[in-house]
Amino acid sequence: MSRLPGHVAVIMDGNGRWAHRRGRERIFGHHEGVKAVRKTVDAAAELGVKYLTLYAFSKENWNRPDEEVSALMDLMIESINNETNTLIKKEISLQVIGDLSRLSENVRKRLHQTMKLTSGGTRMRLVVALSYSSRWEISEACRRIAAAVKDGRMNLNDINEETVTASLATSDIPDPELMIRTSGEKRISNFLLWQLAYTELYFTEKLWPDFGKEDFYKAVADFQKRERRHGKTSEQIADNR
Ligand code: FPP
Numbered sequence: 001m002s003r004l005p006g007h008v009a010v011i012m013d014g015n016g017r018w019a020h021r022r023g024r025e026r027i028f029g030h031h032e033g034v035k036a037v038r039k040t041v042d043a044a045a046e047l048g049v050k051y052l053t054l055y056a057f058s059k060e061n062w063n064r065p066d067e068e069v070s071a072l073m074d075l076m077i078e079s080i081n082n083e084t085n086t087l088i089k090k091e092i093s094l095q096v097i098g099d100l101s102r103l104s105e106n107v108r109k110r111l112h113q114t115m116k117l118t119s120g121g122t123r124m125r126l127v128v129a130l131s132y133s134s135r136w137e138i139s140e141a142c143r144r145i146a147a148a149v150k151d152g153r154m155n156l157n158d159i160n161e162e163t164v165t166a167s168l169a170t171s172d173i174p175d176p177e178l179m180i181r182t183s184g185e186k187r188i189s190n191f192l193l194w195q196l197a198y199t200e201l202y203f204t205e206k207l208w209p210d211f212g213k214e215d216f217y218k219a220v221a222d223f224q225k226r227e228r229r230h231g232k233t234s235e236q237i238a239d240n241r
Contacts (some may be wrong), residue, residue, distance in 0.1 A: 003224045005177035007051035008044060009199070011191055014183030014207030020211070027071045031210035034079045043213040045090055045124045047220065051173055052126050055191050059099060059133035076130065077107050084114045091123035097169040098132030127173065134193040141167035170195055178223045180216075182208045200226050 010121030012033060037054065044052040056076055062069060079093065087094055096111050104112075112131075144167045144179065148154035154163070165171065175195045181187070184205045202219045204211070229237055 001048070004031065004048055005200075005220065006049065006224055007053070007174050007176045007178075008049050008220075009053040009055070009176035009179045009192055009196070010040065010180070011055045011181040011189060012208040012211075013181060013185055015209060017183065018207040018209045026068055027075070029207075029209055030072055030075055034075065035207050036211045038081070038083075038205045039212050041124075041126060042090075043216040045092055050124055051176075052124060053129060053170075053173075053176065053192070054127070055129045055132070055189075057098070057130050057132070058190060059131055059136055060190065062102065063129070063145055065170045067077055071150055071164065073103070073107070076128075077110060080114055080128070081107065081110055087114075087121060087126070093121035093125050095125055095127045095173075096130050097127060097137075098130040100131060101134055102131055125173070127170070129191070132169075132193040133190040137169050138194060140169075148208075164194070168194060175199065175229075178202060180219045182206050182211050198228070198230055202226065 006237045015029030015033045016026040018032065019026050022028070032081070032177065040054075041052060057072065061072075064072075094115050096115065100108050100111070141164060144157060145154065145163065149156055149159075170192070173195075175197070177201045179192075179199045181198055182204055184203065186203050192199075200223050202217070202222055204215060206215055227234060227237060232241075
């Protein structure tokens with residue numbers, strides 16, 4: 001328990017393939033994916049993980065067929081709203097990161113409502129990346145920093161790793177220590193590119209709807225066996241230098 005990752009990020013992949021293998025529509029896989037989300041949230045909170053970030057919908061996902069996009073959006077918003085009371089009970093706060101400007105006013109309002117209602121939860125923060133892409137996030141940070149320099153609120157010399165980090169959507173969240181991707185794909189797919197600099201990556205063949213608590217524990221146990229050097233040598237780590 002002493003080597004528990006404080007922040008775990010997850011790329012939930014394989015819903016479409018899971019449904020396809022059963023001769024069903026892709027959206028059936030997304031519905032089953034919600035059950036895996038519940039199990040993962042419970043497993044993380046029960047273990048004592050402090051931050052769990054889920055890649056729910058990328059900016060690139062807007063290019064999927066309209067029918068799938070609209071069904072997936074409805075499913076996510078409905079799930080988040082249905083779980084509000086459970087999140088409050090379990091003391092889990094919700095934060096949504098991403099370009100929410102493409103969502104309808106009504107959906108944005110409902111998401112903000114859930115974030116506000118759960119904001120007192122201190123057991124774990126559940127971060128849902130929705131309409132999110134890392135290059136978009138970094139570009140936005142550049143724009144904010146450039147504007148601050150232009151207005152004289154910031155000096156050029158103040159631009160460094162700390163100020164860039166502070167300009168990201170994840171400014172108050174520590175970097176993930178472990179990133180899990182399901183479905184056998186070994187890519188980052190425009191997810192938290194800046195924040196994953198030193199993160200341990202874990203890939204599993206399991207498709208997302210099949211991912212359960214045991215699979216989460218396995219990923220955490222694998223993380224616990226690894227030596228994290230952050231650029232140092234093994235000897236320095238052993239000597240605690
Ligand atoms: C990737 O599978 C999955 C998604 C794009 C959607 C993930 C969303 C959920 C699990 C819904 C619930 C989320 C929350 C936060 C309530 P894919 O469709 O790319 O699968 P494929 O690679 O097999 O086609």
